[in-house]
Amino acid sequence: MTDTLAPQGEGAVCAPTRLYGVFSCDNSKLFWLVVWTGALTVVTLGLYRFWARTRLRRYIWSSITPGGDSFEYTGTGLEKFLGFLIALVVLAVYLGLLQVVLSFVGFNLWGAISSEPKLPKDILMQMVATYVTGLAVLPLIFYAQYRSRRYMLSRTRWRGLRFGLDAAALGYVWRALLYFALSAVTLGLLISLATFRLEKYMTDRMWYGDAGFEQEGQWTALYPAMKHLFIAAAVLLLGGVVGYLAQSLNLFVITILVGYLWLFFGFVYYQVESFKYLTAHKLLDGQVRFTSEASAGQVIGIIVLGLVIITILTFVLGLIFFVLFNVFAAGGGFTGSVLFGAVVFGYLAFIVFLGAVVTVLISAPILGHYVDTFSVENAKPLEQIRQRTGDHIADADGFADALDIGGAF
Template identity: 30%
Template sequence: MGYDGSRFGIGGLFLKTMLLSVVTLGIYNFWGRTQIRRAIWGAVSVDGEPFEYTGTGKELFFGFLKAIALLIGLALALLVIGYVLGRLLQFRAVLSVAVVAFYLVVSVLAVAAVYLATRYRLSRTLWRSIRFGLDGTAGRFVMGTIGYSLLTLVTLGICLPLLRTWQTRTIVNNARYGTVPFRMEAQGAKLIWPWVLTMLLAVPTLGIMLVWYRVREFRYWSSTVSIAGLKFEGRLRLGQVLGPAILLAVITVAIFAALLVPTMFAAMEAARTHAPPPPSALTIIGIWLYVALAPAINFVVLGHPVLKAGCETMAIGGALDLEAVAQSSDAGPRTGEGLFALLDGGGL
């Protein structure tokens, strides 16, 4: 695989999207996100042939409107049910229960939206004019995620690799290139002990073990993926990720320290002298600006080098018989990512 994207060119698209989204009250975000995807997809190639992203901002925007309508309808329905039951049962806490139920339902919808968003993105991804696709159901993905999440909770996080590997394997095994399916055979149990080691050493190593684990996880996952005779093998190394990850962490800590430390000292001085607390508007604005700029900073510092290293170290063995690949009749969903676009902030 190859990657020839421009670090600051694509980073500039993130910055442009942020600025125009502020001016347009968030509306431009959907068109800006589409531009970013087209740039990144087009920078990644296999056998010299780049990928192509055909989604549109309009599709993402209408998916977002559907999500808003769904959430408003859900909230109103639960409030009405809560109010009626509260009057009938004379139970004042029913409205509180309705609010909790709303958040639980939204959490379930968010998990389903991850699957549906992946379906949309794959359906808008082409290679050699053949589009990808995702079969299966979001319902099964949700039920499996709930089950493995409860197992992870009961085991105090030890079984997290089972959850993450099951989710990834489910998506990959339902994905296809045209009519040819992908296959992934990864087993989360093989990552349990590396994850336990990571949990024990994450704090003493200042998070370095978390980076080590993610690299190991990626290499193991990719080595179990195949499609029609092609075998993938990720050869990404820790050193290729660790430097950018540390740099991003240092930048983040430095920015927040510069924003918060003066405010903390001013608040301490105000408490000592019994003076009114200093205004914190500048600190709030500074944090907001950093959060708005975070997608551009993250891509320039971490996303670009990791994407480049991941593509250039991905080995693909075998040969794909393109004559056996046919265009699927399933063109994917008509609108974009819905709830996922609502929850995803400035991501891809």
């Protein structure tokens, strides 16, 4: 696809005003990269995963070329590993103090809660303690989300200029907690408010070189993207009621399955449509705009096709392994420990293979679709942007690794 050219005087050099995203990932190269880095991760008992993710990100970033210039990922496996260790210490202290506080409060307010509650009061107190423990992790999750994006932006370059995100994780955390509570209380009706306000909080603190981003738009404009979520909720509610009144277990099960499938695809639809709206209302340096033509239907198609192929591969490989295992076991030429080792090796090999297949069939194609349908409008002012001071992040995205919210790449 060619760039749109700005009007120029006769004989002048034409400068592109629109840049199109291009994703040039080689699936075979990506597959073997995930396989051998995954194998090294297994051999090193998980230690190599920080370097594995770094290598994967470097390859993926280099495959994204807006306007013919590829992205560059400058993060290292060592800083991710050190960040992970720092995050583990913080998490251990935080969760340890939380358990002490819960035990203290539980003992003084409600008395000792037995491990086998007999009274409804004991059951209620145990439920409260469990939910409080789960909710107490939410601030760390939101903190990790902000820090993870800040780290990745600070380690991403394009045309030699770094991206960046201001150090404002704590402000993001309390806002995310507030919007999470509002979404829960309103049964999801304010999800669009949470999506818009949290994205605006991040975007308004993002930089490319010395140029700042700005998120424009209105949160209410995201409601059309939620239509399938509303339909899914209606199917679940009405189907459950009709199934109960009709005393039909089959009807109840069918409507619940349909409702949850619709809910899943409605969530994908919301993610794609909200991304398109938010992208179209982002502004860089007060002049540069962006456009996304991503298709929810195509993303859903990638997911469905990928899951079908993965299911078939899983069944075939499982059948082959089962047959081979029984053949060797029936032959009696191997001891029980050898057979057990073969099972463990086969399981680990399958996990590595499955991770590579998911990356090649689902994660990378979805990213590729987003990139290929993305464009930068009025790109000429990009030439005036200069570098700004880099961000030093002591814990890298260690919290995202510790809480396992790092995403596919």
